[in-house]
Amino acid sequence: MRVALFVTCVTDALYPQTGIAVVRLLERLGVHVDFPAGQSCCGQPQYNTGYRHETEPLVRRTAAAFAGHAYVVTPSGSCAAMIREHYPRIGRKAEREGRGTELTEAARSLAPRVYELTEFLVDVLGVTDVGAYFPHTVTYHPSCHGLRGLGLGDRPRRLLAAVKGLDLVELPGAQECCGFGGTFAVKNPDVSAAMGTDKLTSAAGTGAEVLCGTDNSCLAHLDGLLRRADSPLRTLHLAEILAATEEEPLT
Amino acid sequence: MTRTDLGMPAFPDAAREAVRDGVLRANLRHATHTIRDKRARAVAELEDWDRLRAAGKAVKDHTLRHLDRYLLQLEAAVTAAGGTVHWAVDADEANRIVTELVRATGEREVVKVKSMATQEIGLNEALEAAGITAYETDLAELIVQLGHDRPSHILVPAIHRNRAEIRDIFRAEMGRWGRPAPDPLGDDPRELAEAARLHLREKFLRAKVAVCGANFMVAETGTMVVFESEGNGRMCLTLPETLISVVGIEKVVPTFRDLEIFLQTLPRSSTAERMNPYTTMWTGLGPSRGADGDGPSAFHLVLLDNGRTDTLADETGRQALRCIRCSACLNVCPVYERAGGHAYGSVYPGPIGAVLSPQLRGTDSEIDASLPYASTLCGACYDVCPVAIDIPEILVHLRERVAQGGPVTRHGIRVRIRPAHGHTAERAAMRAARLLLDRPGALRAGERLLARARRLAPRRLPGPGAAWTDTRDLPSVPAEPFRDWWTRERGTPQ
Amino acid sequence: MTSKDRILARIRRAVPQPGPQAAPGPDADIPRDYLRVHGARTPQERVDLLAAHLAEYRARVHRTDEDGLPDLLGRLLADAATVQLPPDLGFGLPSHPSLAFVPDRAAQTPRELDRVDAVVTGCALAIAETGTIVLDGGPDQGRRRITLVPDHHVCLVRVPEQVVDSVPQALPLLDPGRPLTWISGPSATSDIELDRVEGVHGPRRLDVILVGARGPRPGPGTRPPETGSQ
Secondary structure: OEEEEOOOHHHHHHOHHHHHHHHHHHHHOOOEEEOOOOOOOOOHHHHHHOOHHHHHHHHHHHHHHOOOOOOEEEOOHHHHHHHHHHHHHHHHHHHHOOOOOHHHHHHHHHHHHEEEHHHHHHHHOOOOOOOOEOOOEEEEOOOHHHHHHHOOOOHHHHHHHOOEOOEEEOOOOOOOOOOOOOOHHHHOHHHHHHHHHHHHHHHHHOOOOEEEEOOHHHHHHHHHHHHHOOOOOEEEEHHHHHHOOOOOOOO | OOOOOOOOOOHHHHHHHHHHOHHHHHHHHHHHHHHHHHHHHHHHOOOOHHHHHHHHHHHHHHHHHOHHHHHHHHHHHHHHOOOEEEEEOOHHHHHHHHHHHHHHHOOOEEEEOOOHHHHHOOHHHHHHHOOOEEEEOOHHHHHHHHOOOOOOOOOOOOOOOOHHHHHHHHHHHHHHHOOOOOOOOOOOHHHHHHHHHHHHHHHHHHOOEEEEOOOEEEOOOOEEEEEEOOOHHHHHHHOOOEEEEEEEHHHEEOOHHHHHHHHHHHHHHHOOOOOOOEEEEEEOOOOOOOOOOOOOOEEEEEEEOOOHHHHHOOOOHHHHHHOOOOOHHHHHOHHHHHHOHHHHOOOOOHHHHHHHHHHHOOOOOHHHHHHHHOOOOOOHHHHHOOOOOOHHHHHHHHHHHHHHOEEEEEOOEEEEEOOOOOOHHHHHHHHHHHHHHOOHHHHHHHHHHHHHOHHHOOOOOOHHHHHHHOOOOOOOOOOOOHHHHHHHHHOOOO | OOHHHHHHHHHHHHOOOOOOOOOOOHHHHOOOOOOOOOOOOOHHHHHHHHHHHHHHOOOEEEEEEOOOHHHHHHHHOOOOOEEEEOOOOOOOOOOOOOOEEEEOOOOOOHHHHHOOOEEEEOOOEEEOOOOEEEEOOOOOOOOHHHHOOOOEEEEEEEOOOOEEOOHHHHHHHOOOOOOEEEEOOOOEEOOOOOOOEEOOOOOOEEEEEEEEOOOOOOOOOOOOOOOOOO
8 A cells, every 4th residue: 555645844844753753653553654755834823814815826736746646645734634625625615706716626536535544544444553552651642623623533542552561651631721822822822821731731630641633733742841940741642652662762 | 872881991901900810700601611511401401402593594594585574574463462563673773762762651760670671771861860760580681780880791690709799799789779787687599689689679569660671572462471589580581560562673583483402502502501490481462452450550671773784684693693692602601701891892792792792882892802802712612602603703703804904884874884993004914924925946945944043932922922932932943944845855845 | 874774775775685475485595404392302301301400590389289289379479568460360279378379460560579479370381491481471470570570480291291302392382472481590690700609680599390280190180291302
């Protein structure tokens, strides 16, 4: 099986280790990974801030970059949700503004081929035990766009539960937003930080060493708060846990 | 909208104060979590919840598509049953109509059932200017009125107050409005409810005029429906001689049968009960046309537009008019929980307020332009909405209106508005970002530059970036971006 | 142009207008595949569910038959000196020398009513799934205010015939032209810290008496309530 990795701009620039983990994990599972060079940002920050027209070139670019791939896999629930939920809306609005069906067609072609990583593992590859080893106590924060937008359900938790050595502890109030929310984090910094701090208090209360998530943007916000507070808790993307094995532990 | 909250600070500034108020944070957290868990249990009892939700949405959408027809049908039915129907384009007109109706009775005071529509138009203030005192009779509204306060929640306007604060308000203020609070007065909710009972009973027994809203109006029969819990509604709806209902035009439903949906979804979504203690349904003046002494002998219905038809004209935004004011979205909203209702600068706080106020009032004021951004788009509000309003979708749509401008309808006229003030720098940044992101070569160069300068990365950023670094560290910049790793390991990408 | 014309014109501009022959009724647009009733129950189970749900919202539920009713009423009204009655209760009453019955009259003022201790009425129907009794101002119920101002309401429900399962079953049995009062437990508030407290302005004490037919049950003439399809 051949897939295209949509690494996302945040992971590309700031969390390359997540992208590397996705590549190693998929290759270990026998999947051939391509990295189409034309990819960039999905346009979510622009779109969610109210700049739909600035988003449109990125819709075109993303659709073109992945045109030839049957499976597009991304380690971000919110970028997957952007493509699946909002690209069609952007297309419809452009049509209403009398600018033709080009964006609608781009969205229609791309959206059904896009999979968030845990969806791809569980639904397409049909695996929950990916042969990972991670001897730590972990708690999982389901990011909102994965949880409510994509309906990832318990896929991430099933994958984590199958990791050898991993002790999965429940995060109280797991379904509550961490307070990142894209530009919300800077437009409403006080509420954003208050939400993040409450999330971290819950996470710390579980006794976990690692707070795991499926979206590096949420984790950047939480990690930023943790490091400012000098907390021993650390954040990790789920892909990095799933990529770790006894032979190649996470460093 | 005449209510003068429009000098309000923008949401982020108001929210900052709330976040720092420890008592408020604790009050809100306790209250919202209590009701949130109860709601989830009440909803889980109904295996057909999703179907009820879809049906409720469909009833409202159907009604909105044929709103002119149903309003005319309603008017005919109410009139045939002995009521009088008035139409008000805006708050001023509605206030004028009600004031004149009260004046015509010769009375100087009215009792009120909690009503969002009358708060929206600032009716109490308008009556006061005309020398008429309006007594709020819902317990929470009483707390707000006695405390010279503003409501902060749709269902529980005094949610920001705890029992000790309420006791202090009752002790200090009840005597000025009528019967003083019992002395001594403790802070047990039972004791506080008893104090409200004693204080308000004399007002109920002497009242000649009552003002209310309605949760639903049935076009087919002219039936008005008010859901409540305390019995203050029943007091106002049945004891006085004159009853005046001020109701938003979107509250009409086609048939009596349609109530079977909302009688199941509204109580479970709002107070998290299978059924609220009291629901009153009346049709005009009843079978005897007011002659049997059961209920008022005069009934007036004031149908209120006040921005609703403008909202209806917006294809994405109009779904906000499905709202049945249950407040489930407030109770699950993590932003509301921290910012509190006052930060929204409107009688409609929380997620629904963030999409309703900027549509009813427009996005000209600072507060209204900031409301669409008062959300992380986490989607919890959409999940619990019993009429499936996609609040995040409307928020993004309104952000576009604020950031880019575009076509809107104002007072029935289609106009094109310019972007709101203060978005020029952001717009430039978004454009620059897009230009960079749309050129992978430039993006890659930028990433490399960032990587090379990573040791110089400051702990705190100046300007708008400070909003991040005031409380959070920046992510450390890696030695190389993913793209470079890929090229190094796998060769040039295709 | 009147405000009415202006509002209607704005609505017509705001939403696309259907053509002259296209006037779809709500039925075409509204999916009604939700349940008419949540679960299948025997009449006895339906009455039991009503009792359980009423009790959960702090109504006091009693069961008797017509023979036992006067005694039970006598006990429940032991604290009362004056008891309000609807025009025709349709049930036998206790005969206490100390108990004064007040008839429902149009001329009765709210203040006079406020001096009454308790009220006994029947009801139009009761709904098991929600624990609700519905009053429609019939002769056994009287004017709405008599079940509101006195602090103690005793409501009689003929079981099983007045009990339906669900809200969708209840509405077709009610006449929207009559004033309808839906009561689920005594007056309550959640306005202080969202904790529920029973007893504000309405009757703080609600006794519901489930009155079975006289003699061995099911008695002759006992009409089972319609069982809706699921």
